[in-house]
Amino acid sequence: MAVFEPAKYIEAEIKEYEGHPLINALPRINSPKDTAELIRRIPVVSPEEVALPAYIRRHAMLRIMDGFLYPTRAHLQLEQTISSMIRQGYLSRNIANKSYQETLNRTEKLIDDSRNAGNEALVSSVIGCSGAGKSTAVEAVLSGYSQVIMHSSFQHIQIVWLKVECPYDASVKSLCINFFRALDEALDNNGLYEKQYVKPRANAEMLLGDFARIAALHSIGLLVIDEIQHLERSRSSNVSDRILRFFVQLTNTIKLPILFVGTPKAYELFSPSMRSARRASQFGSINWNRFNTTDKSGKGSDWDRFFAQLWKLQWFKSPQPLTEEVKTLFWDYSQGIAHVAVTLFYLCQTRAVTVGREVISRDLVGIVFNEELHMIKPMIRALQSGLDSEIQEYDDLEIPRASIVQSASVHSPLNENAMPDGNNEYDCPDQTKLSKLVNMLEQAGIGEDIAPSVAEQALLERPDATLFQLLAHINNLQESEPAPSVKEKKKVVKLEPKYVENDLRLMRSNQSGNYETMKSEGVILKLSDYL
Template structure:
């Protein structure tokens, strides 16, 4: 007896992680009228990415005076540091385009959407899927991202997709939409484990333990799991799936490697969901040769992130990193410092951060309390011994030596694609974007302060609350921020009104000593007001007292 698809048993309810869909019409005709697109934030711009991509840990100059054991904790913040450069902005823009383009063919308002769901469901019921005669959708745009470890591939992708809601609930269509999903490729690189990783990622996004239990059990065949993956991707309108660590597929035995690559192709064909394959340089042969045969990695190009060159961009990145100093003595950034950073890490940012962290530790431990080029050289010589062969290979530029280390092997993509990538990246002036953002923030801050003073807040309270608001929500508009601050502060921070000033001027402490109000207010507890006035001579004896 054939197993029936369990998807028919699924009860569709809002995910606990979902936000309620709010539809905003797109300015582009091809996106307009598609609920999956109009429920998303507006199309991404470079200015928007300049806000969402960076991750700058908190830093206070006064912390340099803390005891060394506390400063050691502060140094750990540097592992949060992420300063995006041109290549990261480029990838962020491509992800947004990829997702919206994929949704164009998946509109819940069209008969095609439901027809496609029914088609996959019926194949799952019959369990006779072999890919033959499949009525496929036009190829969805997908992309590959390969790069040296430590260049910020996964970090920048995660920062980019964090701007979208995890789940969006569409009440009218009874759909929990998942804009983006990240699936880690398992080390064993098998189809079964890859499908299970997908089910677990969907469960995590939805906040439920559901699909992994249903389709991870024994008795579910590999073809059926593939169909269920495609069906779930379509049912939940997944905007894009990022498959990370795809270099693991390279180690698959026998026909498993080819099966996994075919799985990616089948997933795109059946669900219409774009995919992004991310891996180290070890994935070169896999994605450049085998996967390219399926023509699925060419939609938005194959991005290749080699090490950074020692250019102005590297100097900018290192100078930003250098500003996080917790040693007692402050050392100014210099070309010599930048040179040591580059020579000792060969343009791998992750190693540069680790070198700086270790150097600050060393400076504290030795009592020198300053990070110099000489100290960094010594730390790199001591702590990077295991990396020396790989770094020397990179420094040599010798392809034969570099080829010995898969994760650092450069790729040779089409020259035309490389030129296009360089042109796009060169147009992105990251420093100008940041300066513009800081200028806008300063202008907005001044406007808010002025409006708060108009609302009656004291200058001190206005400054304090504005600073706190910028820390918590720097993207709020002036119109949003002012009423919120006034509401929170209430009357506590308001400047005194004229009536209040008049009342305060009547306080006993501010009155002249002959003032009757002051005399009465300062009387003793056993003294009546009349007695106090009589004792002070302010009043005389009663008339009848003189008549006795």
């Protein structure tokens, strides 16, 4: 049974908000400082955990993936946009007025009245490459609002926000199913709405009509449509255009603000279907860019501040100081994409404690990236090129979390006795271990084109071995390689024929010919004797 937050009304902060229960039940408008404190999520690294064995510390390191969010100017802009959209959308939906019921009645005409979408659509968008942290940021901002509020004096259940994922198949039915499921989850009503409205005979128009009516009934303050770029898949069938027109009509009819979240592919949808670019940016379309290294304030770039905070999350026994070289190195490999940088840092740290050398070196970062994040190497190379033609080829930089955790676990030692003592020669003072091993392999006759790959593989398999042990390991691998088998030619056994009496095969003659020979032997029948 769901327990809804009881409405607690505050004094209106501006005149327009006076006498609006749906607005006055919301928390106070945040200052930039309040927003930063709301969004900021920094995991705790306790001294007690640092003293734990490596195989336990690796579990604590998962907080880097799950619990780190550093607020930036883009987060502040997003919070202000969402705050304004929710409140502006509620201005014409006052449950204390009699006109509120009239607004509910107008939803019945929503689908029929599709010729004029109007110019007052309460729509905005957050567009950026996958992995940049858009959805995480939106969820962090929405966490500052109670999702469901009960207005007992009005017998009204208010849903402040609802986040719906655009279906992968971009169909109207799938979108409506996702909407009703999200609604059922928010209200904890055991799938009531999905069972009631999603039926085999329900067509698209019926579902969209129910969608609009239920959204108005529960006074949804903000509808977030995530992964909006999926609609691009149905452009040829005009389904995407129909859905986008429906959203605009929804905002015009019941004043429901809609926030689209997606990748740059979504830009191709907005211009033709929304009829005007401002329909996707009335509250300021937010381009969720990658971190940049430009210092405009004199206090360091966004990347500098972000990575400095991330770098503090070390479960090393002796924390490694941050250097410009390391900062630049991670920028090169992540190209300023937050999710990639966080993932790479987590994987490097788990690998370092696993092999017993608690240092994140240049070689380690390169090996981890090439081994664990090889699936996004083409995308990163495209970003490094700076060419729009190449960047547009790769729209998705998402890295599945399950594969990250599993990948980090592969290199875990079986037990504590298998852990190196930390005195191995992973990083040489004058020349890295990898470079030395490559040189030794080339001198031993390994081609310079494959020597680096062989050396990297050996280091991954035997990270605690010395250079000579690594050479022996590689040599053993070479010796154990099975030689390519040579197919033996099958011996053809010559069979001796078994002749019988009066065998025709023995009647062949090169002198008189086969016919004459067979005739003389009486084998050929004389037809003249029977005429």
